[in-house]
Amino acid sequence: MNKILNFQAELINKIQLTDSILQFEYKVPSELVFTPGQFIGIRAIPTHTRAYSIVSLENNILTLIVDVRPGGIASQYFEKVQVGEQTNILGPYGIFKVKDTDLPKVFVSTGSGIAPFIPMIKEVVKTRPQIQIYNFFGSKDIKTDIAYSFLENILSDKCKYVNCISQEDISTLSQKNLHQEIKQGRVTTVIPTYNFDWQNTEFYICGSSEMINDTKEVLTNLGVDKIYVEKY
Numbered sequence: 001m002n003k004i005l006n007f008q009a010e011l012i013n014k015i016q017l018t019d020s021i022l023q024f025e026y027k028v029p030s031e032l033v034f035t036p037g038q039f040i041g042i043r044a045i046p047t048h049t050r051a052y053s054i055v056s057l058e059n060n061i062l063t064l065i066v067d068v069r070p071g072g073i074a075s076q077y078f079e080k081v082q083v084g085e086q087t088n089i090l091g092p093y094g095i096f097k098v099k100d101t102d103l104p105k106v107f108v109s110t111g112s113g114i115a116p117f118i119p120m121i122k123e124v125v126k127t128r129p130q131i132q133i134y135n136f137f138g139s140k141d142i143k144t145d146i147a148y149s150f151l152e153n154i155l156s157d158k159c160k161y162v163n164c165i166s167q168e169d170i171s172t173l174s175q176k177n178l179h180q181e182i183k184q185g186r187v188t189t190v191i192p193t194y195n196f197d198w199q200n201t202e203f204y205i206c207g208s209s210e211m212i213n214d215t216k217e218v219l220t221n222l223g224v225d226k227i228y229v230e231k232y
């Protein structure tokens with residue numbers, strides 16, 4: 001169990017990844033440790049705290065990926081906050097983590113739903129390199145694929161990356177990596193075209209309720225029963 005801390009952190013970097021998704025980097029105390037899949041609470045205003053999955057925690061720098069489209073209190077905070085400002089952070093929290101098994105693992109996300117999977121995938125690659133991993137990331141076009149750059153350095157035969165592109169014509173796109181596959185369609189139409197051993201593969205899904213429900217339905221119809229979700 002990681003110790004839950006309550007601390008002030010300085011925002012040291014704010015990067016616009018797409019029209020609505022931003023990356024935030026905070027300088028945090030060295031006592032903060034997390035298990036891949038966990039999240040922290042950002043106290044956007046004194047009365048409101050929102051959850052954000054930890055993308056990475058390296059050299060006392062905590063990275064988050066935030067979609068500001070919901071437009072609520074935290075979204076407004078993230079849009080306005082400036083580098084140099086202090087924010088109250090609590091955590092880490094959560095029990096969403098990679099199962100301790102040797103089964104193949106498939107990760108499915110769209111938008112900021114990739115956040116918990118970045119450290120989870122890195123952990124499996126590092127600790128169990130023999131396990132087959134697939135990461136399916138859905139975006140309307142290749143330029144809104146915010147996930148690839150976080151994972152490109154660890155792709156291999158055992159760790160594949162599948163872009164599911166729903167709106168752009170993929171015939172004009174080219175792979176950047178031998179272990180990347182670019183497919184036309186949403187995650188829900190692309191995944192069934194793969195030949196997984198459905199009953200002996202774990203599926204991890206993260207994102208909006210709608211995306212999770214649609215994906216779960218497709219997977220259940222394929223006979224999958226090992227489905228683990230983090231709902232935003």
Ligand SMILES: Cc1cc2nc3c(=O)[nH]c(=O)nc-3n(C[C@H](O)[C@H](O)[C@H](O)COP(=O)(O)OP(=O)(O)OC[C@H]3O[C@@H](n4cnc5c(N)ncnc54)[C@H](O)[C@@H]3O)c2cc1C
Pocket residue numbers: 039050051052053054064065066067068069070071072073074075076094112113115116230231232
């Ligand atoms: C475990 C976990 C991890 C998460 N990790 C991430 C992450 O890594 N990245 C990420 O982008 N998000 C993540 N989320 C989602 C995040 O916590 C917030 O829910 C999200 O950022 C929206 O917060 P908000 O304050 O902007 O909107 P909220 O104020 O929570 O509002 C959400 C929506 O409801 C509407 N709304 C609010 N109040 C009302 C009302 N009274 N009547 C009608 N409509 C209303 C708002 O307009 C908005 O559309 C995570 C969620 C969970 C549970």
